[in-house]
Amino acid sequence: MALTPTWVQPSHPQIMQVVHDSPDPNEYRSYAVSSVALPAGAVFARLSAPPLAPATKAYSSVQTSAATHVELNSDLVYINHSCAPSLEFDVAAMEIRVAADRAGGLAVGDELTFFYPSTEWDMAQPFRCRCGEAACKGWIAGASRMDEDALRGYWLNEWLAQAVREKWRKEKRKVDAVNGAPLGDNGSLNGMTPDASLAARDGKTPQPAGAQRQGASARGLAGEMGGDTKSNGTGAGEGRRA
Incomplete structure (x- = not known):
């Protein structure tokens, strides 16, 4: 399903670029890449602007506590899942950071990803991950479904x-x-x-x-997102926002 933006695009032109990449006009496939280089642990973006909106659990939302979810209202929603993520979504500090264990940090052109179960307890749309990483967990349905x-x-x-x-x-x-x-x-x-x-x-x-x-320690818009925006099954995941 294609995602219809309700915000002015691009929302974060200084730090990221959204790629709508599909040879088939009937196939939706989107992802985000970094426009900046940052060391591991550095803040990539704040989650304070554009303002987040309270939401019910959905494929596009991010869980912020056991009982609350938000919509990101920005191009940050195009950040897909990976089992070897480049980012961490910290909903307590309201910031997105370069993954602390990412060797070499974040480079220009790197795909922006996070580990959905780092924010999601029980996802609205589980999916089969096809990130291709050695550490790929396969079925992604939220932290509650993982041992x-x-x-x-x-x-x-x-x-x-x-x-x-x-x-x-x-x-x-x-x-x-x-x-x-x-x-x-x-x-x-x-x-x-x-x-x-x-x-x-x-x-x-x-x-x-x-x-x-x-x-x-046990890795992040990881919301109740059903996969990623690459619906052809290549790249970070499958079935996410488009």
């Missing part, structure tokens, strides 16, 4: 990271096989906070409070 191993190493918004920890705790309620240490009632390894225990299970060294960016 611990599938999310390990990805940056998640903090509200969502807490939700998946609670889900795993309820599902397992048994001994965690990390160093033979059992899980406590709050889903953490004994003697650790939930954030620190998640990092320990990921094989990472727990950091003192305040030393990490908000958002748990």
Whole structure:
């Protein structure tokens, strides 16, 4: 389905370009590329302008908490999914950053992508990812449909990271096989906070409070988006906004 913009285009001409790339006029395929070079962790865009609009869950929305969604009202909506994303969508800080673990940062011409389950709990339109990355997760339906191993190493918004920890705790309620240490009632390894225990299970060294960016490690307009704007199944995903 083609997306009809309700905003003046281009909305972010200094930092990105939207590509409508399809030889077939009946096929919708769109994606976004960077017009700037930035190091890993740098802010790519703020989510304050154009103003976001409260929304119900849809293929074009982004989830901002367990109960709220927004429409981006800008060309940022053309940022597609990838299982090896170039960006992180931080809905608490209201900013989009270059992925912290992206080697070499973001270069001019790089496709702009984020990991949809980093913001989405249960997507309105799940899809079969065809990003072609070695780490491709296949079926993308939201973080609630993914297990611990599938999310390990990805940056998640903090509200969502807490939700998946609670889900795993309820599902397992048994001994965690990390160093033979059992899980406590709050889903953490004994003697650790939930954030620190998640990092320990990921094989990472727990950091003192305040030393990490908000958002748990477990990767981001990732909204209830059914795939990406490349509907031919090539590139970052399949079936997203066009």
